[in-house]
Amino acid sequence: MNTRQRLTPILAVSLLNAPAWAQQGNSTEDTSPLIINGNQFNPAISVILDGIYGNFSRKTDAPAGFGEGNEAEHGDHGNEEHGHGVEEGFQLRETEVAISGSIDPYLDASVTAAIGDEGVELEEAYVLTTALPAGFRIKAGKFLSDVGYINRQHPHSWDFVDQPWMRKFLFGDEGLNETGVQLAWVAPTAQYTRLGVEILEGENEGVANQLGDVEPGLEASTGPRLVTAFATYAPNLGYDHALQLGISGGFTDAFQQRHEHEGNVEILQGDSWFAGVDTVYKYDAPGPGGRGDFKLQAEYLIRARDLEFQEFTPNNDHFDAVGTPQTLRPKQDGAYVQGLYAIAGRWDAGLRLDAIGMANKVFEGTEREEAGTSFRYTGQLSYSPTEFSRFRTQLAYLDPDQGHAGGPSENAWQFMLQYNLSLGAHGAHRF
């Protein structure tokens, strides 16, 4: 290899090094050795470690109206057993590996994978445009939808060990996490205003369940099947106060469900929509160590469906329809409000109220089921020695609706301990 060939890649590396996000001081540039260093092009990598201990006064069922039979086939079956749920005893929640960086001057990319008992699961993998004019940005790939406030947060950003019931039972364990495209626009106004639409494949068990072509009677629709929209507004309240208001919703005409019931098969298909409002208020206290900081966060979400119901009975190698198709319109909602207060530097205490099923119109077959509102009261205390580590203790009291046809749900206490640690690249302090 002659000198010129050897120098070319070196020159390329040194030229490309300069404009990266890295804010390099002159001195570091002066001392950086002129060798090809693969690591310099590596994206930012961080790993989240999340360990939990749980102790419950009794095994709990899903809240009335949200258990087996009411949910999609792969929905929650009573006790909270997989995904981001918490079990009794020691457990590691998914270990999250996040990788991000710039692809070229026009695109950024971000990948988040969760390593759990069942292998590696891709949580998010998307590209973001960086050079579109006039405040526009496109996101494409698999991502957590920007509807609402808590939906896009990964578990390590939650202020409690577990997520609000609203997100868990209306969208599902993983929230509204879909493959598709998002177009968002930040208005050129002094007060923050952001509008966006998303066109998504439509696979979410809670609002856009899709089973495909399944005998009998279910017909697949090709994606994208789910459209969502959101608007966020935040007045400028100075350095100490911040308020954000959001409104969002989504629609699909290709919602499908299938239940097996006493040997018969029930299918439901039709429209599904959801709508929600969210608000966050934060007070950033002046003075040492963040003491006195306060955060209040509340969301409401409703989902409704307009479905055609048909029952089938197996007959040798085919199915016979039972009765005529009927229209069912289930409707369910959920809300939570939570507050977080920094009782001392590095210490914060939080309270959360969950209510789910204020509207709780669900069906067992074609029969309207009696299901009321379930409540959960949660308190947490956490200590963060540094911004990279957090230790949390949490106590929750579950007060489910007792009139559930699917069996008695009893009150329960849930105690949890958690550590949540971040290794590697500096995490973003998102609002």
Next chain:
Amino acid sequence: MRKSIFTLLVIIMSLPAQAKLQVVATAPNLGMLASAIGGEHVAVEVLAPPDRDLHYLEARPSMMAQLRNADLVVSVGADLEAGWLPVAIQNAGNAGIRGGQPGYFSGAQHTDLIQTNQAADRSQGDVHTKGNPHFYLDPVRMAEVGNALADRLSELDPGNGSDYRARAQGFQSEVNARMTEWHERTEDAPGVLLYHKDADYLMERLDVTILGYLEPLPGIAPTGKHLSGLVQDLKGKQAVVLYTDFQPSRAAEFIQRQLGWPHHQLSSQVQPGSDQKAYFELIDRWVEAISR
């Protein structure tokens, strides 16, 4: 009616041409510098209040609204704002202010940093591997950065280039004039004990010895063990304890009880909207505290 609508349209359309360069600074001290260099040609907004730790801010929606309309971002750099500025810029929808664009300026890129050979290992605390980012308390480095900022403003607004350069030179001359006095006043200073490594540049500039830090490691709150160790090591010496308005006073009070050293809580940033006079007064207060 028609005429007045037309007039209004003309006014609206001519607005951008007359508008000042929109500068958004992260730290108030850099906002001061942008105002000092930009003068009447720039409108400066500041993202961080003076009494908060720049390490720990959140990317608030109001920041993104400010960044959305910015022509130039002036940051400290060296990862000081790593937790919030990249994400705020990413979500602001403004392609012109991304890293590497003319609309992104980081002071740390335009002055020599100290403590650059930090191992990238968080067992050593919240280290900044690119060097100590807190150069903004060193007036000489601020003047250097001011000159670079004048070049950048000239690039964005060539028409006023000579104005920007003249103002940067004016700032530098004033710093040079005051340095002599600041040096004289701190000549016999006993030394300082700092809370965090945020005044190292000023101490180095004034040849004042730093006897230690109240934090055992950068970003780690003072521990009893570390403070007792400091007391053991520093017994018999004389110094002042300095910390900023967002750092708690307990550790400094402990040192005062144990060693009898005076302690002073000082701002490390000017108020947003301040001119260079306020910055020189800020340095005056540090010099005053050091020399007591």
